[in-house]
Structure formats: C-alpha cells, structure tokens
Amino acid sequence: MDSRKRPVRGATLNRESSRFNLPERAADGDWLDAQESIDGAVAPVRTTVTVEAPRTIINRNQSPDIPFDRSINPYRGCEHGCIYCFARPSHAWHDLSPGIDFETRLFAKPDAARLLRAELAKPGYTPAPIAMGTNTDPYQPIEATWKITRAIVALLAETRHPLSITTKSDRVVRDIDLLARMAEYQLVGVALSITSLDPRIAMTLEPRAPHPEKRLAAVKALAAAGVPAYVSIAPVIPGITDHELEHLVARAAEAGARGVSFIPVRLPFEVAPLFRAWLDTHFPDRAAKVMATIQAMRGGRDNDPRFFDRMRGHGPYADLLRTRFHIAARRHGLNRERGVLRSDLFQPPAGAQLRLL
Template sequence: MAVESIHGRGAPANNTSTRFNLKERVVEGDWLDSVEQLDGVMKRRTTVTVERPKTILTRNSSPDIGFDRSVNPYRGCEHGCIYCFARPTHAYHDLSPGVDFESRLFAKPDAAKLLHATLSRPGYEVAPIALGTNTDPYQPIEEEWRITRSILELLLETKHPFTITTKSNRVLRDLDVIAAAARMGLAAVAISITSLDPKVHTTLEPRAPAPRKRLAAVKALIDAGVPTVVAIAPVVPQITDHEIEAIVAAAAEAGARGAFWLPVRLPHEVAPLFRQWLDRHYPERAAKVMATIQALRGGRDNDPSFFTRMRGQGPWADLIRTRFEIASRRHGLAPAKFPLRRDRFEPPQGDQLRLL
C-alpha cells in the first residue's frame, strides 16, 4: 500500500492521544518511522473538509488576553509551525495534532453569514473581534476559499472594529478592506516574526512565508496607514532567543508601530511533538532547550496558569523581557496597544450580506 511522506511538514509524525479517545494510527505511526525504506511513498496532500458550525463568534473571559471575542475561519493550519498551541484542537475531530493538523484542514464557508446574524441581534455590544488567535486566517487555502475576506468585508460594512494576527504576507491581498477600516480607526494588524534565519524558519514553520516577506508586509501596511506591530511569538529559548534584538531592529526599520513577545507554549500533545522535532533538527541541544523551557515554566513543559503562561517566570523570562525592552527603547518601538473605535458600529441591514 502507498504511504504518505511527511517531507516539508512541521511535525515529525502523527502522535496519538487518549484525551478524546483518539484512535491509534498504527499504519501511519509505525510505517512513517521508516518511510525511506518503503516503496510507493507518495506526497501527503492537503485536504479541506467543510465545517458547518451553528455559531462563529468565540467568547473568552481569560484575564490575560486583550480581547473577549474571536473568529476563526479555519481549523488546522498548513503553515506547520511545530510550536503551534492550537494543535491539540484537532484531537476533537479524532485526528492527530501532528501531521493531520497541518494537512487535514477544515473551512467554515458560512462564517460571514453566521457573523452577520450575530451582529444583527438586538442588544449586541461592540468590542474588537480578533482574527488569527487560533489558526492563521491567511494560510494558503485562504486564496481559494476567501473566508477571511468575506468576514472583513462584513466588518467594514458594519464599521465594526477588528484585529488580525498572522505570519503571512497574504494579508496584503485584503489591504483595500483593511486600510479602509484603519482610516476609520477600526483595524490593527500584528505580523508574527519568529526568526530571521532562513534555515531556522524552514524547520520551525516550514510552510509559512519567509521572514523578509513578512517584514515587507509590515512596511506595506504601515505605508497604507494601518497600525501594525510585530509579534516575536513565540520566542524559543536556545533556538531563536538570540535574535530578539535583530528582529526588533528589523521591525523598526520596516516602520512597525510597536512590538511584543511571547514565550513558547507546549500544551498537551504539543510537548511530545516538539521533543520529537528537537531530536530530529537539534539533537545536540535538545536537552538544553527543554531545560530552559522548563525553567521558564516552573519546572514543567507547559504552564497553563493565567498571566505566567503569556510571559513565563524566573530568571530566563526576566532576561528575555529585559533584552526586549532595551531593544525596543533603542529603536523607539512603543507597547503594542492601539485603541479601536467602537462608536461607529452600524448593525447589518436586512437578512443578506451586501458585499458578498
């Protein structure tokens, strides 16, 4: 039988989970370990399944997150970032947070229609909607599905504030909509840049656009009048932390209005996947990397506690924070916070989307 190659993917394999009765993937798990020795190896192709949720606006009450609502057009992400904290969500679908997360994707084509219904409800209270908080709204399949575009068109139509977080220059495809919203004080964008080193980039986040393209996107957004910041997210100690000053300098040169950083998080299945990735790409320093991460996380692979999960703890966290703050002051980068207007909102008119 043909076996799918995982060449070019971020995760080294499909891991297994028992948290949601995830079935063990005996064929993929065992056979992929020796894939080069097999005949009939074929490229693992990305598949997209249509998802029809009943609602699209996700609410959260986390005290350490600066938004209370978000929209995610897709589940899974083809960028393949090994550190992605959203990987465990694929276990809900009886799929692996490993390679499945990068190649078995879900799209929500009714997202704008569902959001239209939510914004039309009497008594709806306006607050910025965050896009890109779970999986990237500008991963490659957006070019075909254009779900993010349809959401932004609705938000512009209703003059609703929004933020976008992405690690893709594909955001520029919607620059017309984003810039129009920004002129009304309704939009801000964060571009994630983890490393400037092409070798690190191609292993850490193999299918995300190159860092130079993201920096060019920062400049284009700024030139169009869109408040844009750079997110050094995540910082991976012993792998990318030495680049903090260089990334801050590059962000300032591109014109970014601000910057922030987040330490790597390894919840649930992400931790064993990350360890496998280290063994494959950085075997000589794998133990050192994990020891430093655990020093940041109170002796564990992951710290889920509010506040410390977003900033780490201990001497390593203090050192990274100090270096970032010094670099930001040196290059004149402000804290990455931009108030967005809520007073312009106009509820949708009628039952249909005007711009779709």
C-alpha cells in the first residue's frame, strides 16, 4: 500500500501485521480497491465502532517499570490517531492493521461498569489504584456518545476506589463533578498528555486529539476544582518536539499542574515502520537524522524493549533530555511531592443502591 497523507488521520499506512501468523487480507477486485488510483486522491476513511463483550474488565500488569498493577481500557483502538502510540500493535490481535485500522475500526465495551461492579464485589478483592488511559484514550471522541468512561468513574467514586487517568482530551472536564468529589478523599489524579504546543506539529502527530491549548485549559480547570492535575510530555521526539521541552514544563506550571513527566519516543513492533513512513511523508528533510538519534538512545535499534531502559533511553542525548527536564521542573517548583492515592477508604459496591461520598 502506498504511503500518502489521509485527511485528519495519523498513519499513512494500513498494512496488516503478520506477527501473530494471521493472514494478510488481499484486494478482492471491488472497484473500491482502485478508487485512489482512479480519483487521484486518498479516499477518506470513516470511523466504525464494534461492541466487544469481555468477561472481565480489569487488566493485570506485572511490569516492574510501571507504577500500577491494574488498568481498565473502555475502548480498543483510538481515534486520536497519534502516530507514535505504542498500543497500535494490539490491533493485530483482531487481524486488523496497527495503521489506519487502529484509528478507524474501534471497539467499545458498554458492559464495562457492570463487569467492574462484579469484580469489586468479589470477596477478598484488595483495592489499589486503577489506571485508565494506559493503552488507548478513555476520553477519545466516541466517549461523548458511549459514556463508558463516565460510568466507570462514577462507580469508582461510589466505592471510594483510587483512580489515575491519563488522557489527551479536554473531555475529561465533563466529569469534573465526579473527579472533584474523589479528590476530596485523595482518590484521584489526572494527567493530560501534551506532546507539542505547535498546532502544525500536533495536527500531524495526533490529528484528532484536542488542540494543545484546550488540554492546558483542562489542566487549569481540574486544578481549580481541587483535582490533582499533571502534564505528561510523552513522547519527546528528537528533531520534532524536543526543542519545546522547557516551554511545555513552564506552561504546565502556569496552568496549575502539580507535576510533570516525560518519556523519550518508543517505537515497539509495528509502530516503527508506521513512524518511519510518517516521517518520510511529513518531515522528509530530517527523517534520517530523527531516526539516527532515536537509535542512539535505543542501543542502535528502533526500540529497546528492556524494562526501565524502554522508558528512559540511554546515551548522551537521553542524558541531556533528563538534565534539561529536571532543571526546568525544579525552576518552576514542580514534582516536589509525589501524589499518593488512598486505598484504605474502599467500600465494596452495595448492589444496585448507589452510595454518595
């Protein structure tokens, strides 16, 4: 498949993955297969949503370099279309492409809150912070219609269960009524992911995510409501966004964030070829230099999957990024205290009767 810009989409490719020994789909002779060559333009791709019916909703994690042991993903795939998203390879499990399919062929779990209620009610359940937004964004555009994330947050508020959220969407402010109540009991923290403040860069990196200024406004609104708000500068991309690091830290502090974090760009599995194609399409003048710098941080490879190293990178460039980041955070008084969520207030769900905080 050719590599061309598609209207308001991130990936330029839609190749299937063969990593799980799934067969690649071939053209079937339909006239749509030749539409692009006939019309001379890339046809727009519409978003579809398929209902998924999992048996459980809490995902367990044992990775030693991730600060949580459980998470919830209300959706699979993400319409934000961030080209660097490390969750893209997960679509290959469905025999779908980590490219355009990941952004357009989404899955929703409308029974998530019901499943969560059943899991929280199990005898012997031990509470610990549940992370949302660790794989795909819980506040992506389809949340406006499906409201699965809100139902989950409402249940966690009811049961006084700790929750951490990471999102690129200012839609999180819609749930500020629930989040503010949880914050009174030290039960929640929200991180807004902001990669670039340059609208032109953001438009190609994450084409359907809200404008960076809207995300900063969300940080400000959350902080004003007493909700601990943070900014995640992830990923930092050499030659594309790295020059903005200090400015992003400054704007986070100005918006009222309690802390900031950053991660150098990671390119696991099928993400690397998608990212390379994106570079060739949008930044052909510096594509080779960008990839050379990434490889310098990753032991000469596109990706280093080793625990801890994958989040930090190593070498002179990675060391310089860390130094710049720590100086900027210290200058603006950020990261002085580590936010700790309480787990001792948990009350198992009491059937259908809702409990007010």
